[in-house]
Amino acid sequence: MRTSSAVxxxxxxxxxxxxxxxxxxEASRDGVVTTSTSDFEQLTMPYLADVARFxxxxxxxxxxxxxxxxxxxxxxxxxxxxFQPGSDPRRWLFTICHHMFLRTIRREAxxxxxxxxxxxxxxxxxxxxxxxxxxxxxxxxxDRMDLADAIGRALGTLPEHYRIVVVLxxxxxxxxxxxxxxxxxxxxxxxxxxxxARRLLQDMLFEYARDAHFEKAR
Amino acid sequence: MTHSPQDDAAxxxxxxxxxxxxxxxxxxxxxxxxxxxxxxxxxxxxxxCAYCPPHFVFARTMQGALAAxxxxxxxxxxxxxxxxxxxxLRRLADxxx
Numbered sequence: 001m002r003t004s005s006a007v008x009x010x011x012x013x014x015x016x017x018x019x020x021x022x023x024x025x026e027a028s029r030d031g032v033v034t035t036s037t038s039d040f041e042q043l044t045m046p047y048l049a050d051v052a053r054f055x056x057x058x059x060x061x062x063x064x065x066x067x068x069x070x071x072x073x074x075x076x077x078x079x080x081x082x083f084q085p086g087s088d089p090r091r092w093l094f095t096i097c098h099h100m101f102l103r104t105i106r107r108e109a110x111x112x113x114x115x116x117x118x119x120x121x122x123x124x125x126x127x128x129x130x131x132x133x134x135x136x137x138x139x140x141x142x143d144r145m146d147l148a149d150a151i152g153r154a155l156g157t158l159p160e161h162y163r164i165v166v167v168l169x170x171x172x173x174x175x176x177x178x179x180x181x182x183x184x185x186x187x188x189x190x191x192x193x194x195x196x197a198r199r200l201l202q203d204m205l206f207e208y209a210r211d212a213h214f215e216k217a218r
Numbered sequence: 219m220t221h222s223p224q225d226d227a228a229x230x231x232x233x234x235x236x237x238x239x240x241x242x243x244x245x246x247x248x249x250x251x252x253x254x255x256x257x258x259x260x261x262x263x264x265x266x267c268a269y270c271p272p273h274f275v276f277a278r279t280m281q282g283a284l285a286a287x288x289x290x291x292x293x294x295x296x297x298x299x300x301x302x303x304x305x306x307l308r309r310l311a312d313x314x315x
Contacts (some may be wrong), residue, residue: 037307037311038307040307041288041304043299046302048296048299048300048303049296049314052296052299066302067298069299070301070302070303071279072308073303073306073308074306074310077307077310077311078310087284117244120242120243123241123242123244123245124238124242125242126244126245126273127241127244127270127273130272130273130276130277131273134272136242139272139276142276146280147280147283147288148283148287149283150283151222151280151283151287152287155284155287167286169292170281170284170285171284171285171287176249176251194245195245197246198277198280198281201272201280202277202280203282205280
């Protein structure tokens with residue numbers, strides 16, 4: 001079951017600019033109620049580096065990532081009234097960041113949703129691939145590789161919907177439940193995408209190892 | 219020492235599971251998402267199987283490498299980005315006054 005309403009819904013766009021909230025509003029000279037940026041910045045700016053890292057993981061492009069961070073903060077400020085005091089600002093910002101990212105890539109028609117298969121079959125396939133790699137001596141090469149570099153390269157080639165889940169859970173350390181909240185998908189979807197992502201990552205590591213072995217043998 | 223039915227009730231029997239059942243639980247086990255009995259079944263199998271443990275070890279290694287990676291942090295100039303975001307926020311605030 002998904003957890004509480006601690007995180008604001010991803011699809012908030014105020015109809016009339018910033019909605020007032022009792023402890024965050026201030027009146028301008030013409031009497032229009034607006035939001036002070038100071039409270040907002042105090043709460044959200046400490047997470048800028050985290051959001052930037054997440055945005056970079058999503059976009060794989062520095063310029064696009066910076067644009068996404070800016071869009072995230074602007075959208076967060078527009079929806080500041082929806083933030084639940086006491087909830088996790090980082091997770092709230094990640095939710096918005098992911099939503100803004102999806103909005104962009106859907107506009108660019110680059111998003112293809114993943115089929116939801118039996119995740120445990122991916123566990124089986126992962127083990128079988130590892131067994132074959134051990135048989136061929138490839139697993140030993142992986143053990144000697146610069147795994148951090150290989151993982152970084154492999155992550156960059158994963159389809160977006162897989163990369164996002166593995167970044168949230170394996171890199172950022174979120175739980176399945178938190179990832180489901182951020183992505184606004186079912187827990188089972190998170191699990192199946194995560195297992196598939198790890199299988200694909202492992203396949204890529206073995207591919208790099210085979211290439212490295214081939215290069216060395218030439 | 220005698221073995222009574224009460225002992226069985228107090229310490230439930232860990233069922234034997236085969237390699238396929240164990241491997242199916244690989245990620246759930248490593249992610250700490252298995253119920254206690256299912257976890258015990260995996261551990262009992264791993265303790266006696268020659269085939270399965272290397273898969274778990276490799277999967278754990280890969281998870282460790284992922285956890286240690288920060289693929290997006292490399293080139294981000296945080297101060298510059300922070301100023302850019304703050305400027306955008308001020309413009310937004312001004313527009314709504």
